[in-house]
Structures are given as structure tokens and as C-alpha cells.
Amino acid sequence: MTFFILLLPPVIASILALLVYPYRAFVGWVNAALGLVSLAAALSFAYQAVASGTLTASTIQNAPTFGVVIDSLGLVDVLRADSLSALLMVCITGVGAMTLFLSPGLWHDQHYTQAQLRQYQIFFNLFLASMLLAVSANNVGLMWVAVEATTIFSAFIIPLKLSKTSIEASWKYILICSVGIALAFTGTVLSYFDFVTLSGRAENALNWTVLLQTAPQLHPEVIRIAFIFLLIGYGTKAGIAPMHTWLPDAHSESPAPLSAAMSGVLLAVALYAILRWKIVVDAALGSSYTNNLLLGLGTLSIIIASFSMVLSKNYKRLLAYSSIEHTGLTCIGLALGPLGIFAALLHMLNHSIAKSMLFLLTGRILHHYNTTEISKISGLLKAMPLTAGLFATGILAIIGLPPFGIFISEFLLLKAGFSNGYAWLMGFILALLAVAFVVLLRVLNKMLYGNPPADISAEEPDRTQGALLFLSVTGLVVLGITLPAPLATLLNQCVVIIAH
Amino acid sequence: MNDYVFSQLSTLGSSIVLIFGILLLWRRSVSAYISSFRWQSIVLTCVLALIAYLGHDPELYLVAGFMFILKALVLPHYLNQMRIRLGVTREIDPYVNNASSLILAGALVLLAYVITRPLMQISSLPTRNGIPLAMGLIFVGLFVILSRKKAVTQIVGFLVLENGVVLLAALATYGIPLIVEIGVFLDVLMGFLVMQVLVYRIQDTFESIDVNQLNQLKH
Numbered sequence: 001m002t003f004f005i006l007l008l009p010p011v012i013a014s015i016l017a018l019l020v021y022p023y024r025a026f027v028g029w030v031n032a033a034l035g036l037v038s039l040a041a042a043l044s045f046a047y048q049a050v051a052s053g054t055l056t057a058s059t060i061q062n063a064p065t066f067g068v069v070i071d072s073l074g075l076v077d078v079l080r081a082d083s084l085s086a087l088l089m090v091c092i093t094g095v096g097a098m099t100l101f102l103s104p105g106l107w108h109d110q111h112y113t114q115a116q117l118r119q120y121q122i123f124f125n126l127f128l129a130s131m132l133l134a135v136s137a138n139n140v141g142l143m144w145v146a147v148e149a150t151t152i153f154s155a156f157i158i159p160l161k162l163s164k165t166s167i168e169a170s171w172k173y174i175l176i177c178s179v180g181i182a183l184a185f186t187g188t189v190l191s192y193f194d195f196v197t198l199s200g201r202a203e204n205a206l207n208w209t210v211l212l213q214t215a216p217q218l219h220p221e222v223i224r225i226a227f228i229f230l231l232i233g234y235g236t237k238a239g240i241a242p243m244h245t246w247l248p249d250a251h252s253e254s255p256a257p258l259s260a261a262m263s264g265v266l267l268a269v270a271l272y273a274i275l276r277w278k279i280v281v282d283a284a285l286g287s288s289y290t291n292n293l294l295l296g297l298g299t300l301s302i303i304i305a306s307f308s309m310v311l312s313k314n315y316k317r318l319l320a321y322s323s324i325e326h327t328g329l330t331c332i333g334l335a336l337g338p339l340g341i342f343a344a345l346l347h348m349l350n351h352s353i354a355k356s357m358l359f360l361l362t363g364r365i366l367h368h369y370n371t372t373e374i375s376k377i378s379g380l381l382k383a384m385p386l387t388a389g390l391f392a393t394g395i396l397a398i399i400g401l402p403p404f405g406i407f408i409s410e411f412l413l414l415k416a417g418f419s420n421g422y423a424w425l426m427g428f429i430l431a432l433l434a435v436a437f438v439v440l441l442r443v444l445n446k447m448l449y450g451n452p453p454a455d456i457s458a459e460e461p462d463r464t465q466g467a468l469l470f471l472s473v474t475g476l477v478v479l480g481i482t483l484p485a486p487l488a489t490l491l492n493q494c495v496v497i498i499a500h
Numbered sequence: 501m502n503d504y505v506f507s508q509l510s511t512l513g514s515s516i517v518l519i520f521g522i523l524l525l526w527r528r529s530v531s532a533y534i535s536s537f538r539w540q541s542i543v544l545t546c547v548l549a550l551i552a553y554l555g556h557d558p559e560l561y562l563v564a565g566f567m568f569i570l571k572a573l574v575l576p577h578y579l580n581q582m583r584i585r586l587g588v589t590r591e592i593d594p595y596v597n598n599a600s601s602l603i604l605a606g607a608l609v610l611l612a613y614v615i616t617r618p619l620m621q622i623s624s625l626p627t628r629n630g631i632p633l634a635m636g637l638i639f640v641g642l643f644v645i646l647s648r649k650k651a652v653t654q655i656v657g658f659l660v661l662e663n664g665v666v667l668l669a670a671l672a673t674y675g676i677p678l679i680v681e682i683g684v685f686l687d688v689l690m691g692f693l694v695m696q697v698l699v700y701r702i703q704d705t706f707e708s709i710d711v712n713q714l715n716q717l718k719h
Contacts (some may be wrong), residue, residue: 005620057702073575075679076615078679139676139677139679139680141676141679141680141683142679142680142683144680144683144684144688145680145683145684147708148687148691149687149690151691152687152690152691152694155694156694156697159698159701162705163702163705164706165707165717167698167701167702167706168702168714168715168717169717170698171651171695171698171702171711171714173694174691174694174698175645175654176697178658178691179642179661182638182658182661182662185665185684186638186665186668188678189665189668189669189672189674190619190674192669192676193619193623193672193673194672196672196673196674197622197623197624201673201674203677206676206677206680219618219622221618221621222618222619222622223627225615225618225619232549248717249717252717253717325559328622418711421553483506
């Protein structure tokens with residue numbers, strides 16, 4: 001039942017936007033309220049998971065599931081919500097609700113036409129629905145279908161304002177991600193092949209729970225090849241280097257709320273898909289195989305991202321590269337044993353909050369200054385004091401300063417690295433993080449101070465809209481000062497699921 | 501005996517499917533691309549139906565039906581419409597010339613044989629000899645996307661790659677569960693529609709569909 005309350009609201013929202021022609025502001029408000037309904041369902045799943053107490057290796061299969069038995073359709077236990085899914089659901093619905101409330105068309109802004117707003121509401125909600133389906137699917141084939149659907153629905157709204165650059169970004173995005181995702185599907189087929197060869201055809205064989213039970217008997221050589229395909233495929237979507245080339249374009253050219261959702265949670269959803277497979281593959285091969293791959297690609301992502309940040313002249317691209325860097329960090333954390341996994345998941349949550357807030361703010365800056373070039377922006381503090389303050393807070397959080405959550409998660413992550421004997425690697429990563437630190441602070445300095453260009457009005461529009469983002473700041477500060485007990489329980493349960 | 505015939509027929513079918521994929525690499529006109537893809541899909545439908553019949557798996561008939569309608573009728577129709585509306589006729593100078601393309605395709609198929617060796621060893625299905633060919637088709641599709649400049653030809657490359665995955669699933673497992681198969685077809689159709697919309701927009705704003713003009717986004 002809760003699955004319906006989680007998954008249906010965005011679908012209803014999309015249908016509502018489709019039916020009301022032309023677009024009216026109430027559609028946006030109703031849809032934002034529906035986003036809150038989804039959030040409530042996600043929180044209820046998280047609550048159920050936390051209430052079930054400490055997980056052990058023998059109880060990780062227990063979780064609320066949903067399925068219908070239709071002959072030959074393979075829908076047994078097709079949806080499932082364990083602690084890991086619940087964590088992602090909360091991220092998606094939380095960021096989703098925030099972006100829906102700050103979407104164009106709810107407030108008095110005149111940046112888009114009614115047709116564009118309608119198109120945006122239709123596809124953005126479907127995009128949210130497919131992300132939610134991806135994390136609640138137990139069937140890994142269905143998970144694949146949902147991840148591919150996120151690409152399709154978001155590609156519709158990247159070029160909301162038709163411009164050469166946004167069309168280019170959208171084309172690269174859909175082509176590269178579709179190809180990547182097709183490779184992930186090849187990996188899924190290979191694993192299914194291994195399962196079928198071992199225990200015959202079964203309709204629920206693509207269920208993650210079933211795969212996990214069979215995993216110890218699967219053939220190592222085949223699973224190794226399958227994981228390479230899966231990692232390249234879902235890694236493309238997660239923005240792991242060297243498959244990241246679409247990401248800076250797509251994230252910088254999208255409308256701000258879509259950038260926020262893509263950087264904030266879409267990357268996490270793709271990582272989640274990799275993580276689900278890592279659990280199965282680890283059960284078959286032991287964890288060192290996947291860990292080494294994740295460490296290698298994670299480090300490469302951080303290297304490429306930090307140096308691209310130095311060259312970046314556009315503040316949205318800069319933030320997009322920063323997302324690649326944090327994806328890399330998360331990958332490394334996932335490869336560092338229980339403490340590292342704990343840190344990586346906490347980092348994922350922190351990054352969702354911080355990055356979605358930053359991208360939403362870039363939308364406000366872009367509409368006010370009409371440029372994404374860093375060199376043309378100055379005097380933000382005078383022209384838009386509220387946005388400037390929030391933007392500075394966000395940047396300080398993302399570079400890992402206390403008292404914000406990312407400081408804690410990066411600290412734990414590095415600690416896990418040092419205690420696992422990766423001292424050199426951690427030192428190297430620390431140096432790369434310092435590069436990003438300097439670049440982001442320099443850019444912040446350039447944008448905040450000085451006098452705004454003469455044609456920029458000194459009056460900040462839509463203050464109430466900006467004020468909503470204080471919620472994100474609160475979240476970051478709370479996670480930086482303390483780790484709430486239910487969250488700690490949830491994360492520990494996830495650690496048990498991943499590294500039991 | 502029956503298994504032997506089954507094995508021979510499925511390998512023959514897979515080879516023809518692969519050849520239609522490689523054909524893309526030495527044809528230059530866009531209409532030849534589309535007809536290669538159409539014929540490939542028709543042969544692939546036959547292979548699916550063959551596996552359904554000889555492998556006693558009625559579900560695959562359904563997949564074959566979807567396959568035929570979507571990839572042999574609907575998508576080629578839209579592709580032709582796109583070709584006429586855009587007025588593109590030839591894939592002029594791809595990044596890699598024809599001769600090298602063909603040699604590379606050969607190398608890719610060899611690579612596929614190397615990669616799929618462990619699969620061949622553990623499988624006991626009569627269709628297993630086609631597995632490397634399907635994997636080869638996936639690589640060839642990937643190569644077409646990387647080496648061609650026209651947006652339309654890149655789309656065909658993507659669809660060919662997708663055909664490779666369908667073939668792989670059918671040969672190696674007699675088809676994945678139906679619910680997933682349906683989802684995959686839906687995704688291909690939707691993805692194609694988005695690509696089509698984008699191609700028209702590229703045409704309108706860039707007055708060309710050469711993707712090497714898509715180079716505005718830097719730093």
C-alpha cells in the first residue's frame with residue numbers, strides 16, 4: 001500500500017499537468033503538495049526499516065515487498081523497500097519536494113511560456129516517478145527500465161528553452177546515456193544467463209533477493225564480465241570518469257530545478273544501481289574485485305573533476321564537475337569496508353542536500369544576471385543578499401568546512417581509508433580536494449564581492465522562494481553537528497546489507 | 501539431430517544479423533542504413549521465432565511479434581520520414597574510413613569471441629554458438645555510434661546495438677522475463693521519439709545534422 005502512496009503521486013501530478021491546458025499556477029502547487037505525499041511515504045518506509053531494529057546477515061532479506069502473481073509475467077515481489085531503498089527514497093522525495101516547490105510557474109516569474117511550464121510539469125514528475133521506481137524495484141530488470149526512463153524523461157526538459165547549447169547538451173546526454181545504459185542491460189542479461197544456466201529458467205530470477213541467494217554458486221568468470229558491463233553502464237549515468245563527458249553539459253544547460261534533481265539525486269540513483277549489483281557480485285567473488293574497480297574509477301573521477309574545475313569559466317559547469325568529484329568520493333568510500341560505506345552513504349545524503357540547494361540558487365542568479373559566466377558576475381552580496389548568503393553557505397558546505405555535514409562524512413571517509421592501509425591514496429585525494437577547495441573559494445570570492453554590473457537591479461526578486469532553502473541549510477548544519485539516532489540506525493542497517 | 505539443426509540454424513541466423521550490422525560500415529547512403537536496419541530486424545524476428553519454436557518457449561513469440569512491429573515496421577518508417585524531412589542522403593566522410601572500419605569490425609568480433617569464452621564453456625544450450633556473434637554486434641553498434649557524424653546514423657547505430665542485446669538475451673537465455681522485455685521495448689520507443697524530436701531541433705537551430713557541429717559547450 002505504501003508503495004502506491006510513494007509512486008502514484010508523481011504519476012498523478014504528471015497526468016494533472018497533461019490534462020490542464022494551458023498551464024495554470026494551481027497545477028504547480030497541487031503537484032508540489034503531491035511531492036509531500038510521496039515524501040511522507042518514503043519517511044514511513046524509513047521508519048519501518050529503523051523500527052525493525054538491528055539487521056544481521058540472516059535477516060537482510062526481510063523487508064516490505066509488493067508483488068502480484070500473474071502467470072508468466074514475473075511480478076512476484078517486484079517492489080521492495082529495505083533500508084538502502086528507504087534512504088534513497090527519502091533523498092529523492094526530499095529533494096523532489098524542494099525542487100517542486102521552487103519550480104518555475106508557482107511564483108510570479110515570467111521566465112517561461114505556459115507551454116514550457118506545462119511540458120516541464122509533465123516530464124519532471126515522470127522523471128521523479130522513474131527515479132522512485134528505480135530504487136523501489138526488486139527486479140533488477142525493472143530497475144534498469146526505470147533508470148533508462150529517467151534519461152528519457154529528463155532529456156525532454158533539458159532544452160526547455162531552445163538554444164544551441166541546450167539542444168547540444170540534450171543530444172549528448174541521451175545518446176551517451178542510452179548507449180551506456182544498453183551496456184548495463186548487457187551486464188544484466190549476462191548475470192541472468194549465469195543464473196539460468198545454473199538453476200533453470202525462473203520468472204523471479206531477476207529479483208535481487210533471489211540473485212543474492214544464488215550468488216555464491218554463480219560462475220566467477222561470467223560474473224566478472226557482467227560487472228564490468230554494469231559498472232560501465234550505470235557508471236555512465238552516475239558520472240564516473242571516464243564516462244562522465246555528458247554530465248557537465250547536461251547539468252549546466254538544464255533548467256535549475258532539473259539540474260538540482262540530476263546532480264542531487266539522479267547520480268545517487270545510478271550509484272545505487274551499481275551498489276545493488278556490487279552486493280550480488282561480492283557474494284559471488286568476494287569484495288576485493290569490485291572494491292579495486294571502484295577505487296580506481298573513483299580516484300580517476302576526482303582527478304579529472306578537480307582539474308576541470310580549475311579550467312571552468314561557468315559556475316553551473318563548475319558545480320557539475322564538483323558533482324563528479326563527489327561521485328568519485330562516494331565510490332571510494334563504498335570500497336573501504338564498513339566504515340567507508342557508512343561514510344559514503346552519509347556523504348551521498350549530504351551531497352544531495354547541498355548540491356540541490358546550490359543548483360536551485362544558480363537558477364536565481366542566472367535569471368537575475370542573465371549569464372552563467374563567472375567573469376561577468378560580481379557584487380552578488382549587494383544585488384541579491386539572500387541568495388548570496390545561501391550560495392556562500394552552500395559552497396562552504398560543499399568544500400567540506402565544519403559545521404556542515406560534508407565535513408563529517410569526508411572526515412569519516414578519509415579515516416576509513418587510512419585505517420584500511422590506503423594512506424598514500426588518501427593523501428593524494430586530500431591534495432585534490434584542496435584544489436577544489438581553492439577553486440571554489442576563489443570563484444565565490446569573485447562572485448560575492450565588488451559592485452554589481454550597472455544594468456543589474458539591486459532589488460532581489462522572490463524572497464520567500466529563497467527563504468525555503470533555509471530548510472536545506474538547517475539539514476546540513478544538523479548533520480554536521482550531530483548524527484540523529486534513527487539516521488545512524490538506518491545507515492548501519494545499510495552497511496549490514498552491503499557488507500554483511 | 502534436432503539439437504544439431506537448431507544449433508546450425510540459430511548460428512546461421514545470428515551470422516546474418518551480424519552481417520547486416522557490419523553492412524552499415526561500408527554503406528554510405530542514409531537510406532541504405534535504414535534498410536540494413538530493417539532487414540536486420542526482420543532476420544532477428546525470424547531467429548526469435550525459431551528459438552521460440554525449437555526451444556519450446558511460447559513467450560518468445562510475443563517478443564518476436566513486438567520486435568517485428570517496432571523495429572521492422574514502426575521505427576524504419578519514422579527513420580525514413582526523418583530522412584526525407586531532413587533531406588540528408590549521404591554519410592559524408594565518417595571519422596573512420598570504410599576500409600579501416602571493416603578491419604576494426606573484424607577485430608571487434610574477435611574480441612567478442614575472447615570475451616564470451618567463459619560463457620560458451622558453461623552454457624549447454626544448442627544456441628550457444630551464436631553468443632559471440634551477438635556480443636560482436638553490440639560492439640559493432642557501439643563503433644557505428646562513435647565513428648559516424650550524422651545524428652540519424654548515430655540513431656541507427658544505437659538501434660543496432662539494442663538489437664545485439666536482444667539477440668544475446670535470446671541466444672543465451674531464451675529470453676528474459678516478459679515484464680522486463682516489455683519495459684525494454686517501451687524504453688526503446690520512447691528513447692527513439694526523444695531522439696527524433698532532438699534531431700529536428702538540431703536541424704532547425706544548427707541548419708545541419710552533423711554532430712561535429714555540436715561543439716559549443718566547453719569549460
